[in-house]
Amino acid sequence: MRSLLIDLDGVLYEDDKVIPGAAEVVAWLADAGIPFLFVTNTTSRPRHALVDKLKELGIPVEEDLILTPPIAASRWIVTHVPGPAALFVSAATKTDLAVPELDETAMEGAGSVVIGDLGEGWSYGRLNRAFRLLMAEPPPVLVALGMTRYWRASDGLRLDVAPFVKALEYASGRTAVVLGKPSLEFFLTAREMLGSGAAETVMVGDDIVSDVGGAQRAGMQGVLVQTGKFRRQDLDGDIRPDAVLGSIAELPGWWKSTAAASAERQS
């Protein structure tokens, strides 16, 4: 039984336009009873807003089928780290962080220090509080909601979560656990939710590094679609996708043909 992980942005839609055939593919997945999960690094809006967006695009899905960094971090923290979490995240992200939270003024006692894209919410005092919490004994775990370096706003580039994680890593001498593609922990969390083995799981995405490379390093297959951020040069690098599809619309055909080939090898 094979399972699927599917990226959202650039795979199901580009900006606010659905990729032709995407809705039909998602309906096919449900009909065929194929276990699947949407995996995205988006933290700018809570999961219910992603559900709303997909619905508007004609793709009705349950919230439980979407894995974002805060959802993955919640699972990871609850499983691995005792004690309350100190949250340095936006209000939208906080909605999806189902973890016991440390008091906002406490300067010690954190089991984990969770860093997201706080944007204008960052100040010296706030970053320094995260640092002091990290330096307390016993040392809490530093958790990063992805490692995106920056994003392009209408008025220019804006620092995302990663630079602040790097600042805290360097200051504290600690290494962050990253819950976002392409980190191993993120893909492991996705597989746990699906209940599927690595070799039986296929990741479909438009990012050769985050989606395809990350999946392959986690022992899964990585399939690249030529929509979204795909560029011709992506195929000239070191990362070799297990398949390259024109778009998500070609997924059912590829799925059936590889299933047939696999059945033939086994017979």
Next chain:
Amino acid sequence: MRSLLIDLDGVLYEDDKVIPGAAEVVAWLADAGIPFLFVTNTTSRPRHALVDKLKELGIPVEEDLILTPPIAASRWIVTHVPGPAALFVSAATKTDLAVPELDETAMEGAGSVVIGDLGEGWSYGRLNRAFRLLMAEPPPVLVALGMTRYWRASDGLRLDVAPFVKALEYASGRTAVVLGKPSLEFFLTAREMLGSGAAETVMVGDDIVSDVGGAQRAGMQGVLVQTGKFRRQDLDGDIRPDAVLGSIAELPGWWKSTAAASAERQS
């Protein structure tokens, strides 16, 4: 002709107390006509304030004899980088940065982006402005006034310059030129000011990594004093000082004995 580089904090004084014999050693250096320079990573006060402090401790010195990160950065920038410098530094540090400055609101056109310990002066907007300047074309040089990770204030630990440099390095994919011990550029600048060859220059400090290790990697001798931040364990690591002195007070004796030994070898 041998020359000397001497650290200030922990070598000439500890907090506000002069190390016994330090004033006499500095007087001896001047009398003996030995070229020397004080080299410090301090950026919390301008150079003239360091002169005042030394004077109070009974050690009169000229400003020109003190090399700090902003002084070194000024020399390095003027020599290596055309165009104005965008300054992200404290008011105290700005006093010592003798470089053409970019307008504080400009979002491009920087020849260099200079990062110091801004402390509470850091905000998301300010760090993001440094980032956008770095991403402009042609790309400016990222200059760091040392790589101190944090310092201990009366109310607890406080992030220093390095975490912000690391954030900008990671976001921009650029590597900073560091003008502060133990960077090679800093020691080269010191030697240029002294006009001395590496093999003829001796660094005296209390920091096994910044002072002794940095000097040795720059091809100079590194002498460790057992005052200031010195700890017994410093002698158990990979860095081997060329000499270990109880304090700066023992410098003239060591200097004369090594000079005599050197003269003997040459005769």
